[in-house]
Amino acid sequence: MKASWSRMALYITIMGMECCWLFAILSLVNGLVLQGRLSIIGLLALYPIAFGINMLVARLKLPKAYLNLISWLIWVGAMLLLVKLQIYGSLALWDQSWLRAIPAALRQAPYDFQPEVLLFIGSIIVWWLSQRLVHLKTDFPRLVIEFQFGIPMLIIAFIISSYFAGVLEHAVFIAVAFFAFALSGLSISHAQQTDSPIWQIYRGRWLGILIAGISLVIALGMLSGSAVNPDFFERILNIAKWAWGVAVRALIWVANLLPTLGAEPSSDLLGGIDQDVFIKPKTYIFGISESLRSGLRFALAIFFAFWFIFALWRISGQVLNWLSRRLASMAGVETESLSGAFRSDVLRLAKCILARFLGFMVFLRRGRKTRNLPPEVASIQQLYHQMVRWAAAKGCPRQPTQTAYEYQAHLVDLLPEFGEEFNLITGQFVSARYGSVVPGRDELSRLRQSWRKIRQIRRKSLA
Known part of the structure; x- marks a missing residue:
């Protein structure tokens, strides 16, 4: 209740x-x-x-x-x-x-x-x-x-x-x-x-944190309410207009330095011929056609979008590395590399878009009902995939023809001192993936402990 x-x-x-x-x-x-x-x-x-x-x-x-x-x-x-x-x-x-x-x-x-x-x-x-x-x-x-x-x-x-x-x-x-x-x-x-381990640390201070947060929000609201007004936004808008005007004048000055492509015929050369009989070709800015300008605009947008995404990637990676160092001393806290998380998120987004696009087919035929995985099963699958990626990075990838138990036996041959950990993770993965067995909280805790022991291996290569 x-x-x-x-x-x-x-x-x-x-x-x-x-x-x-x-x-x-x-x-x-x-x-x-x-x-x-x-x-x-x-x-x-x-x-x-x-x-x-x-x-x-x-x-x-x-x-x-x-x-x-x-x-x-x-x-x-x-x-x-x-x-x-x-x-x-x-x-x-x-x-x-x-x-x-x-x-x-x-x-x-x-x-x-x-x-x-x-x-x-x-x-x-x-x-x-x-x-x-x-x-x-x-x-x-x-x-x-x-x-x-x-x-x-x-x-x-x-x-x-x-x-x-x-x-x-x-x-x-x-x-x-x-x-x-x-x-x-x-x-x-x-x-x-x-x-949550963070909750275990700050459980006694949570009420104080909540009161301090509310007080901070009220104080910032009163401060921003007294400082931010229409005149403040008007000044910001005037500064932006001035900067835009300077940029436009600079572009016009640079454009005047460029030579024009093709000059119109002089009136002296035409003599008494009426100039209206000549069809003047359509002029373009900087001598570039409209179709080429559209392509250049698209390429420029792709260029800036690439560098913007790259900057976000670098900033996110630095923040994640900083958090990993800060949380390394806390028990029960695990972090995943940004590349693996980004790849899984992109794949999940692509699958979601594809499922939305194909959702209209439900009205035409009755498809197989999808089954949502319990959070415990999803956690085990994610942990097993992390172990496989870790072993592949160490020079021992899983072959497409290998079963989970065959791959486990190969890992045990390379690292016999960690055979119990490999057996536990593989067995729980097979039971959850193919047997629909939902593990308990104690079993999940044992799996995470086994995975932490495996990750502490300092060998650069398993082969």
Whole structure:
């Protein structure tokens, strides 16, 4: 019961954070485009209702495609009811005029943004977020991701609203509510991780850390609120305009130094011939055609994107190495190389995109139902793959024709003093991978200890 209540509390905190930045963005659109004709609070009231409906739908023993179909069919009815209550409340329910107004407003959306369009788009976002929240894993990393995503959304909304007085009201209340939900969710999720070594170290200081964090956030909020104002952003914008003007003048000066390709014929050489009979070719900047310029722009974008990604890679690698050195003395903490983690993440992203792309085939044929691996089985498989990559880096790769036990026997021949560790890791991997045996916490702890012993081998080569 305690776990269910804590999980529901985490659902509420995530829902609260998302409602805060959604309220800020939708209020901006409502105030700037629709002059405040809609009730954004009424639109966001759909979120908890949609979450409850999707929770009930998820309990049905049906394929995922049919569950999504049922959920979005319910959304159609909820969206129509929302439009009826907020815009056409004076009309009768059986009056068809308000039903015909919705598709008409959607067709005119590129030319005239009507309130029906905002309710349509907003209800889609709210319904999708509620459906996503049902299947979301409520843990500490997820709360951190939600917090990191909500912060820039609020900052963008607050910056835009600073140029339009009276559009976004109660901005301070929105920020305070967002941080209150975020800090509450982070504290609850962190309190659930009782097996974390960091939690074991700072368990007695967690309340003090939470109070200090809240005090720091409030102090920084008051400081930024007194320093950041429209005049501050106006000065930054003026500096950016001045820098852009200097760069443009420098480019024009460099362009004037380049010779032009091909000069027009002189009027003296043409004599009395009318110059209009000559068709002047289309001139290009720097004498470069438009097609070549497009290719150069694309190549330049690829060049800058490559160096940007490379810089992020180097920074991330340095940060990870620093964390590895700091956490090396802590028991139970394991780090993975950035190359291995990046490769696994890219493969996981490619598989996810491919699965999404092929998901529409479910409506055409009934495929084999995929099985989600338990976290314990996934941990064992990851640990075994790390051992295989470690042995391959030492000059002993696993051949495609070798089974797990054949590869284990080969490793034991090379390192007989670590035969027990190799036997334990391989046996648990085979049982979990092919026998669907879920190990316990003690067995996982023994596996991690065996893997740490193997990694302490200082030999550069096993061959």
